[in-house]
Amino acid sequence: MGIISRAFSGRPREPDAKLPPGQYLVHDFPVLSAGPTPRVPLDRWEFSIDTAEGQVHRWSWEEFQALPQETPTVDLHCVTKWSKFGTGWKGVSLDVLMEDVESAAEYALAYSYGGYTTNLPLEDLLDGKAWIVHEYDGEELAPAHGGPARLLVPHLYLWKSAKWIKGLRLLDEDWPGFWETAGYHNYGDPWREQRYQGD
Amino acid sequence: MDYQDGNALAGPLSEIFTLDVTVAQGTCAGCGLRGPLAGLHVYGAAPGLVARCPGCEEVVLTLVRGPKDVWLDMRGAVSLRIPVTE
Numbered sequence: 422m423g424i425i426s427r428a429f430s431g432r433p434r435e436p437d438a439k440l441p442p443g444q445y446l447v448h449d450f451p452v453l454s455a456g457p458t459p460r461v462p463l464d465r466w467e468f469s470i471d472t473a474e475g476q477v478h479r480w481s482w483e484e485f486q487a488l489p490q491e492t493p494t495v496d497l498h499c500v501t502k503w504s505k506f507g508t509g510w511k512g513v514s515l516d517v518l519m520e521d522v523e524s525a526a527e528y529a530l531a532y533s534y535g536g537y538t539t540n541l542p543l544e545d546l547l548d549g550k551a552w553i554v555h556e557y558d559g560e561e562l563a564p565a566h567g568g569p570a571r572l573l574v575p576h577l578y579l580w581k582s583a584k585w586i587k588g589l590r591l592l593d594e595d596w597p598g599f600w601e602t603a604g605y606h607n608y609g610d611p612w613r614e615q616r617y618q619g620d
Numbered sequence: 621m622d623y624q625d626g627n628a629l630a631g632p633l634s635e636i637f638t639l640d641v642t643v644a645q646g647t648c649a650g651c652g653l654r655g656p657l658a659g660l661h662v663y664g665a666a667p668g669l670v671a672r673c674p675g676c677e678e679v680v681l682t683l684v685r686g687p688k689d690v691w692l693d694m695r696g697a698v699s700l701r702i703p704v705t706e
Contacts, residue, residue: 454622454664455663455664455668455670456663456670456677457663457677500667500668501666501667536679565622600668600682600684602693603668603682603684603691603693604668604682604689604690604691604693605668605684616667616686617667617684617687617689618691619689
């Protein structure tokens with residue numbers, strides 16, 4: 422038995438079960454960008470899915486808006502260590518966008534207006550896990566947060582949720598994106614604290 | 621303005637170079653513009669910084685600082701001319 426009774430050691434503070442390791446909670450919405458904010462007029466906006474087999478599926482802004490919309494409320498986790506709980510979005514599930522896409526690809530490279538890219542296994546975009554969103558907190562998505570539309574993949578670090586999304590390229594082989602070629606982890610699971618290559 | 625100037629690279633780069641590399645003359649692989657690294661436009665917050673050419677906004681270098689490693693990616697720099705003493 423130890424010298425100090427358990428009664429004096431106090432009860433350890435319960436870690437917040439919603440907060441991944443190494444993260445802290447914020448209530449504002451920090452803006453982090455790897456470059457200038459692109460301004461994309463809606464009449465020139467389009468979203469494409471290119472398959473590894475050479476097919477292209479393309480939506481104009483009007484066609485995209487006409488698709489079934491969902492309103493996910495999700496927690497966000499940024500590799501810079503902030504997390505934000507209960508963010509409300511409106512957009513189209515990738516399950517809807519992939520409905521008529523036939524491909525045997527296992528990977529996707531998301532690419533954005535402005536040149537940003539990020540890679541994900543295709544299965545991480547399906548089964549209700551990812552959306553292309555165009556509203557945040559009941560308002561149209563501001564350019565600083567990725568508007569007109571951004572990818573939202575909340576179960577991975579936020580750099581995977583590409584702002585100013587322009588399209589997805591479906592690939593047979595994994596093709597690391599902007600940060601993934603520069604030292605960030607290839608997958609980026611916040612619950613396994615996969616921040617850097619080798620984590 | 622959503623970027624800092626290239627002097628923001630001075631601290632992180634001093635960890636890996638003994639010289640002050642921000643005074644080095646870089647040549648952009650995108651447009652050929654030459655200038656000191658201190659003149660680059662630096663975006664982002666730790667752990668990842670992105671330095672872009674002030675002429676064409678292409679990425680000249682990225683710097684990622686992890687707890688055990690620093691990744692310096694000079695994807696957009698043709699060369700660095702670094703002044704040295706005789």
